[in-house]
Amino acid sequence: MSTELCEMSLKQTQELLRLTDEILQDICCRRFTSESLYVEALRKVLGGEGRRGPVSIFLAFLDDIYQQYRGRVFHLKEELMEQSDEIIIEPLSSYAAQLARMDLVVSNWSDTCKAVEEYQGNFPPAVREFLAGPVKNFVCFRISGERPGFITAFNYPGEATDYDADVLRSLSVVIGSLMTLSNEVEQTEKAFIYTIEALARACEAAEEGTGQHILRVNKYAGTLAANMGLSPDLVETIAYSAQMHDVGKIRVQVGILLKPGPLDDEETGIMRMHPIYGLEILGDSPRLKVARDIAISHHENWDGSGYPYGLKGEGIPLAGRIVKLADVYDALRSKRSYKLPMTHEEALMILRNGDHRIDPALHFDPAVLATFLKIEHIFANIYTSLA
Ligand SMILES: [Fe+2]
Numbered sequence: 001m002s003t004e005l006c007e008m009s010l011k012q013t014q015e016l017l018r019l020t021d022e023i024l025q026d027i028c029c030r031r032f033t034s035e036s037l038y039v040e041a042l043r044k045v046l047g048g049e050g051r052r053g054p055v056s057i058f059l060a061f062l063d064d065i066y067q068q069y070r071g072r073v074f075h076l077k078e079e080l081m082e083q084s085d086e087i088i089i090e091p092l093s094s095y096a097a098q099l100a101r102m103d104l105v106v107s108n109w110s111d112t113c114k115a116v117e118e119y120q121g122n123f124p125p126a127v128r129e130f131l132a133g134p135v136k137n138f139v140c141f142r143i144s145g146e147r148p149g150f151i152t153a154f155n156y157p158g159e160a161t162d163y164d165a166d167v168l169r170s171l172s173v174v175i176g177s178l179m180t181l182s183n184e185v186e187q188t189e190k191a192f193i194y195t196i197e198a199l200a201r202a203c204e205a206a207e208e209g210t211g212q213h214i215l216r217v218n219k220y221a222g223t224l225a226a227n228m229g230l231s232p233d234l235v236e237t238i239a240y241s242a243q244m245h246d247v248g249k250i251r252v253q254v255g256i257l258l259k260p261g262p263l264d265d266e267e268t269g270i271m272r273m274h275p276i277y278g279l280e281i282l283g284d285s286p287r288l289k290v291a292r293d294i295a296i297s298h299h300e301n302w303d304g305s306g307y308p309y310g311l312k313g314e315g316i317p318l319a320g321r322i323v324k325l326a327d328v329y330d331a332l333r334s335k336r337s338y339k340l341p342m343t344h345e346e347a348l349m350i351l352r353n354g355d356h357r358i359d360p361a362l363h364f365d366p367a368v369l370a371t372f373l374k375i376e377h378i379f380a381n382i383y384t385s386l387a
């Protein structure tokens with residue numbers, strides 16, 4: 001292998017390593033999709049603009065249900081990644097059999113055929129069609145890991161060489177490990193969301209008929225957050241964290257929670273501990289920071305007259321200010337042991353003009369309230385659809 005080729009090989013491998021590193025550094029669980037990962041990795045290896053590399057790459061993974069390989073062919077067109085429709089390789093086809101047998105193949109048409117046309121018979125028509133030209137050479141690797149597959153790179157300039165195989169081997173290792181990692185992250189994320197939901201359901205069971213309350217509060221809070229222009233990530237976090245706002249009520253005696261009538265001073269004192277209990281229950285995981293903010297601050301008032309700490313204005317976490325309004329709206333609409341449910345118009349009237357308990361100008365963040373008043377019809381729809 002010439003020095004020049006070695007250097008190029010090293011450079012491309014380094015680029016792949018850097019990419020892996022970057023991805024690992026800014027993994028944000030919920031936005032971590034395998035596709036976005038490998039498309040970037042493919043971009044580093046495909047040829048063009050003075051780089052040596054294949055014209056196209058066919059990447060396919062085994063579908064465990066159907067035992068077929070499913071994948072797409074990728075190539076760069078003016079720096080944009082183009083991809084074919086999904087290509088399915090049937091398990092009994094000669095191509096699949098060939099793939100199952102090999103770990104690595106470096107092949108040039110002149111090695112096995114007298115004419116380049118003859119060589120084409122080795123490849124599935126759907127792949128050839130997207131390549132828009134005859135296959136002259138290829139390198140193929142098997143991808144191992146949780147989702148096995150293979151990667152085939154077609155049409156290197158001149159001939160496919162062992163150097164090209166080295167780069168493709170790095171690519172297949174990177175893709176294999178990123179896919180495994182992405183599966184793991186996905187599983188962990190699912191377990192995380194499931195645990196949160198279980199926790200929210202557990203405390204909800206202690207309260208009267210609020211089965212849908214937490215689901216609705218999630219939706220209202222997400223809608224408010226989105227309409228206030230918060231980032232999609234934060235909107236999503238606020239929406240799933242909102243359901244834990246009353247998690248601390250699990251430590252309040254059912255007799256107090258379900259008391260049909262006003263609470264005495266002592267009972268009120270106990271009830272008002274639920275934000276602090278919530279904070280304790282939610283622990284110190286960084287992933288639950290927003291949930292803790294919400295649990296501790298959803299009964300604080302903008303003017304400082306709320307509980308448990310009497311926080312004021314922007315001293316109250318934004319997520320808490322958002323969930324507060326969502327929670328109050330839903331409480332107004334719902335039947336409780338001490339009150340009848342209200343219509344949307346009645347609840348809206350109170351959030352606009354106040355009543356003996358609620359003073360909108362003093363209790364709510366003006367920006368949250370203004371957003372609510374703009375989109376109040378959506379609240380009505382959420383309530384109806386999750387009643
Ligand atoms: Fe609460």
Ligand SMILES: [Fe+2]
Nearest residue numbers: 213245246327
């Ligand atoms: Fe609530």
